[in-house]
Amino acid sequence: MRPEIRQLWHSWNRMRAASKATPAMPPSELTTATMPPSELTTLASRISALTTELTTLLTAANAPSPSLTSLTAPETYPPDEAAQATRLALIDAATQLRDLAIGPAEWWKMAALTCTDDLMLLTVFTETALWTAVPLSGPGISHASLSAKTGIPPRLLARLLRHAMTLGLFTSTNAELITHTPLSATVCRNEGIRSFLGHCTDEVARGIPFATAVAREEGEGPKVGRTVVARALWPGCGDEVGFWKFLEEEPWRVERFGRAMRGMGVSMASLVEGFAWGGLGEGLVVDVGGSLGHVSCAIAAVNPDLKFVVQDVPKLAAEFESVRPVEFRDRVSFQAHDFFAEQPVRGADVYLFKHILHDWADAYALRIIRALVPALKTGARIVVFDAVLPPRGVLPNHAERLVTALDLQMWMVLGARERSAEMWRELFSAADSRLSVVGIKLVDGGMGIVEVEFKG
Numbered sequence: 122m123r124p125e126i127r128q129l130w131h132s133w134n135r136m137r138a139a140s141k142a143t144p145a146m147p148p149s150e151l152t153t154a155t156m157p158p159s160e161l162t163t164l165a166s167r168i169s170a171l172t173t174e175l176t177t178l179l180t181a182a183n184a185p186s187p188s189l190t191s192l193t194a195p196e197t198y199p200p201d202e203a204a205q206a207t208r209l210a211l212i213d214a215a216t217q218l219r220d221l222a223i224g225p226a227e228w229w230k231m232a233a234l235t236c237t238d239d240l241m242l243l244t245v246f247t248e249t250a251l252w253t254a255v256p257l258s259g260p261g262i263s264h265a266s267l268s269a270k271t272g273i274p275p276r277l278l279a280r281l282l283r284h285a286m287t288l289g290l291f292t293s294t295n296a297e298l299i300t301h302t303p304l305s306a307t308v309c310r311n312e313g314i315r316s317f318l319g320h321c322t323d324e325v326a327r328g329i330p331f332a333t334a335v336a337r338e339e340g341e342g343p344k345v346g347r348t349v350v351a352r353a354l355w356p357g358c359g360d361e362v363g364f365w366k367f368l369e370e371e372p373w374r375v376e377r378f379g380r381a382m383r384g385m386g387v388s389m390a391s392l393v394e395g396f397a398w399g400g401l402g403e404g405l406v407v408d409v410g411g412s413l414g415h416v417s418c419a420i421a422a423v424n425p426d427l428k429f430v431v432q433d434v435p436k437l438a439a440e441f442e443s444v445r446p447v448e449f450r451d452r453v454s455f456q457a458h459d460f461f462a463e464q465p466v467r468g469a470d471v472y473l474f475k476h477i478l479h480d481w482a483d484a485y486a487l488r489i490i491r492a493l494v495p496a497l498k499t500g501a502r503i504v505v506f507d508a509v510l511p512p513r514g515v516l517p518n519h520a521e522r523l524v525t526a527l528d529l530q531m532w533m534v535l536g537a538r539e540r541s542a543e544m545w546r547e548l549f550s551a552a553d554s555r556l557s558v559v560g561i562k563l564v565d566g567g568m569g570i571v572e573v574e575f576k577g
């Protein structure tokens with residue numbers, strides 16, 4: 122063994138021994154009984170209390186225990202409000218404890234390195250379909266076979282996988298076979314997550330080098346053709362030719378985006394349960410920008426008298442027909458419609474906009490709403506399902522991060538934003554004085570249902 126390697130080996134062994142050694146007893150005057158609790162111990166106690174609380178709630182809900190090792194462990198927590206609140210508090214406390222244990226200097230070293238390396242890793246795994254190349258059952262796959270399936274040479278593949286394992290993605294058996302962890306298995310099983318990863322690592326990430334220039338030159342609400350992502354992917358194509366038009370040019374992109382929206386299924390239950398759909402009787406709902414109809418089908422499943430028209434770009438028509446469950450054939454139909462043009466379905470009971478208006482800066486959102494107004498009957502409802510930004514500090518930090526990340530993603534891709542309750546009220550009253558926000562129901566994860574009535 123070369124001397125410098127031997128030296129490294131010894132110092133690593135010393136560190137390992139030190140970490141296992143029993144710490145010396147503190148002098149009696151410094152026992153924990155007399156010392157003020159440190160931030161470390163305060164957080165650790167909080168984590169312990171929250172963990173006990175969460176475990177009790179999960180047991181009461183008959184929910185299986187979460188696991189980092191068992192592939193049959195649940196991928197999500199039960200929607201139960203108390204369990205969700207406790208879980209969010211636990212995540213925040215555990216994140217703070219982790220940050221404290223890392224310390225600021227190392228935190229930055231890690232963050233600067235891993236924000237790029239992790240993005241690169243997720244990009245390569247997604248583009249080479251490595252997620253699904255590793256089988257979900259059986260003994261696992263050898264490096265050689267995985268290399269052949271993905272086109273990544275074996276030695277580089279081993280390095281990528283070794284870094285991936287530090288994130289809890291994949292593991293290897295004694296026989297050097299690669300198998301899934303629950304984290305990687307979730308990506309393997311879920312086409313929606315893979316599609317969303319594809320959208321983020323491909324379309325969104327390519328915009329990053331342009332963000333500073335767009336921020337300085339365009340500010341908050343660039344035209345759709347001058348956003349961060351438009352500049353990176355489709356430079357020089359004109360101010361009004363933006364993300365959605367480009368998706369239409371490349372059908373695989375629009376299909377991938379549709380799968381991402383369908384698969385991520387953000388808070389579908391809150392929308393299904395959060396509005397009085399049952400009160401509409403045999404009513405008609407127009408799902409504007411409804412993609413592949415997954416939202417309409419979820420509402421239709423528990424409201425057997427309702428009918429739905431899903432409107433979206435013409436390129437989605439074929440995919441819509443192929444994924445629509447057969448039981449909804451008579452009640453959920455597709456109509457190609459550009460929501461900047463006058464709404465063709467007049468007199469419906471509800472016009473649903475789920476994750477539509479947050480895609481558009483105010484100038485565009487006003488045009489979309491005004492194109493709808495001529496079709497509205499008195500008492501018709503516009504139901505918006507989007508984030509409702511609370512004042513800072515109201516949400517647990519984990520939920521706040523999801524909302525702020527989505528807000529910035531809207532800016533990068535579309536020059537758009539998430540809106541607060543006040544912004545929603547101002548938007549609708551500016552669109553038409555007969556439109557009035559009659560209710561805002563906050564649901565989980567910073568999302569909300571904004572109910573607007575047409576007073577006629």
Ligand SMILES: C[S@@+](CC[C@H](N)C(=O)[O-])C[C@H]1O[C@@H](n2cnc3c(N)ncnc32)[C@H](O)[C@@H]1O
Pocket residue numbers: 365379382383409410411412413416432433434458459460461474475476477480
């Ligand atoms: C963020 S996705 C939301 C999809 C769905 N409402 C959901 O929540 O899962 C936005 C949708 O708007 C559609 N869209 C974009 N521009 C459009 C336009 N001018 N007319 C109609 N639909 C459009 C896209 O094709 C896409 O399906």
